[in-house]
Amino acid sequence: xxxxxxxxxxxxxxxxxxxxxxPSLNIGDPVPPLRISEWVKGAPVEQFKKGNIYxxxxxxxxxxxxxAAMPHLSALARAYRDKVTIIGVDCYENNPRVLKKxxxxxxxxxxxMDYTVARGDSNFIYAxxxxxxxxxxxxxxxxxxxxxxxRLAWVGHPQGLEKVIAALVNNTWDIxxxxxxxxxxxxxxxxxxxxxxxxxxxxDDEFTEGRRRGKPDSALLAIxxxxxxxxxxxYAESIAYHTFASLLKTDPHKAYLYGKEALTASTYDEPPxxxxxxxxxxxxxxxxxxxxxxxxxxxxxxxxxxxNPFWDRGAVxxxxxxxxxxxxxxxxxxxxxxxxRKAGEVMKN
Numbered sequence: 259x260x261x262x263x264x265x266x267x268x269x270x271x272x273x274x275x276x277x278x279x280x281p282s283l284n285i286g287d288p289v290p291p292l293r294i295s296e297w298v299k300g301a302p303v304e305q306f307k308k309g310n311i312y313x314x315x316x317x318x319x320x321x322x323x324x325x326a327a328m329p330h331l332s333a334l335a336r337a338y339r340d341k342v343t344i345i346g347v348d349c350y351e352n353n354p355r356v357l358k359k360x361x362x363x364x365x366x367x368x369x370x371m372d373y374t375v376a377r378g379d380s381n382f383i384y385a386x387x388x389x390x391x392x393x394x395x396x397x398x399x400x401x402x403x404x405x406x407x408x409r410l411a412w413v414g415h416p417q418g419l420e421k422v423i424a425a426l427v428n429n430t431w432d433i434x435x436x437x438x439x440x441x442x443x444x445x446x447x448x449x450x451x452x453x454x455x456x457x458x459x460x461x462d463d464e465f466t467e468g469r470r471r472g473k474p475d476s477a478l479l480a481i482x483x484x485x486x487x488x489x490x491x492x493y494a495e496s497i498a499y500h501t502f503a504s505l506l507k508t509d510p511h512k513a514y515l516y517g518k519e520a521l522t523a524s525t526y527d528e529p530p531x532x533x534x535x536x537x538x539x540x541x542x543x544x545x546x547x548x549x550x551x552x553x554x555x556x557x558x559x560x561x562x563x564x565x566n567p568f569w570d571r572g573a574v575x576x577x578x579x580x581x582x583x584x585x586x587x588x589x590x591x592x593x594x595x596x597x598x599r600k601a602g603e604v605m606k607n
Contacts, residue, residue: 281390282390283390284392284410284440285412285437286409286410286436289408289410290382290386290387292304293378293379293382293386294377294379295377296377300375306404311342311404311405311427313331313343314404315347316387316399317348318351319360319363321398323568323569328371329370330416330567330568331346331416332370332373335372342426342427343374345375346373346374347376349378349383351377351380352380393413400416401414405431411431411436442526446490446491446494450495451496453484456480457477460473460480460500460504461500461503477500481500481504490525493519493523494525495530495532498530498534499536499537501516502537503540503541506545506551510547510548511550514550514551520533521554521558521561531558531562532562534554535559538552538554538584539580549589552585552588553584553588553590555580555584556588559580559581571604571605572605575602576601578597
C-alpha cells in the first residue's frame with residue numbers, strides 16, 4: 259500500500275519545512291541598500307531614510323502585467339504622496355539596445371506611471387533581493403515594502419499593497435504576524451507542489467476507447483491521508499485539482515459541491531480558481547460532464563478574472579471566451595453570449 263508512504267511523506271515534509279532555514283532576507287529584516295544604475299523619473303533616493311515608508315516595485319518594459327499594475331501604483335503614490343515613496347525599479351534589462359527604450363517608455367506612460375522610476379543593477383537586485391528573499395521564481399511585477407525602521411515589512415504582488423500601506427501609515431501593521439503568515443504560506447506551497455508529483459501517479463488521462471480513468475478512488479484515499487497530516491492543504495492549488503478531478507470521475511455532484519466550497523475557501527493562498535477552470539477544460543471532452551459542472555467552471559473563470567485585476571487584456575479575453583464555452587456546454591445560451599460580448603469588449607477597449 260502506498261497510502262502509509264504518502265502520509266509519512268506528508269508528515270516528514272511538514273516537519274522538514276518547519277525546520278528549514280529562513281531566507282537571508284525575510285519579513286522584519288533590514289533591507290539591502292539601493293543600487294541604482296540610472297534615475298529615470300523623479301528625485302533620486304540615495305538611501306532609505308528612517309521614518310519614511312518605501313515601496314520598491316520591480317518591473318521591465320516587456321512585462322505586460324507590470325504595465326497593467328502601473329495605474330494602480332500611481333493612484334497609491336498620489337494618495338500617500340507625503341508618507342510613502344514608490345520607486346519603480348526596472349530590472350533584468352542589460353541589453354544596450356533595450357536600455358534606450360526605457361526612458362521613452364516611461365515618458366509615454368505619463369500620469370499612468372506617476373512615481374519615481376529607476377534602472378537597477380540587475381545582478382545586485384537578483385542576488386540581494388530576489389534570491390535572498392526566496393522570490394527568485396515569483397517573477398515580476400513584485401513589490402518589496404520597507405517600513406519606517408528600514409525593515410522588510412511585506413513582499414508580494416502589487417495588487418496586495420493597498421491594505422499593507424494603510425496599516426503601515428496607521429501604525430497598525432503587525433510585522434511579526436506578517437512573518438509567520440509568509441513563512442507558513444511558503445511552507446504549505448512547497449508541500450503542495452511536492453505532493454502534486456506523488457498524486458500524478460493516480461492519473462491516467464489517455465482515455466483509450468473511453469475506458470482509462472486512472473485510479474481516482476486511490477487518489478481520494480491518498481488525499482484523505484495527506485489531509486490528516488496537514489488539513490490546511492484541503493484547498494491548496496494542487497490538492498484541489500486532484501480532489502476535484504478525481505471526484506469528476508467518481509461522483510460529479512460531490513465534485514460540484516467541493517468546487518463550490520473551494521471557490522470561497524479561506525486558505526494560505528488565493529482560492530483555487532485556476533484548478534477548477536483547468537480541470538473542467540481538460541475533462542470537457544474526456545468525461546460526460548454535467549451542466550452544473552460547466553456552470554461551476556464558468557463561475558471559476560469570473561472569480562479568476564476578479565482576483566487578477568492586473569491581467570493583460572489577452573488573458574482576460576481568453577478567460578471570458580472560456581466562460582462562454584462553459585456556459586454554452588451547460589445549455590445557458592444567454593450567459594454564453596454575454597461572456598462572448600465581454601471578451602470582445604475587453605479587446606476593443
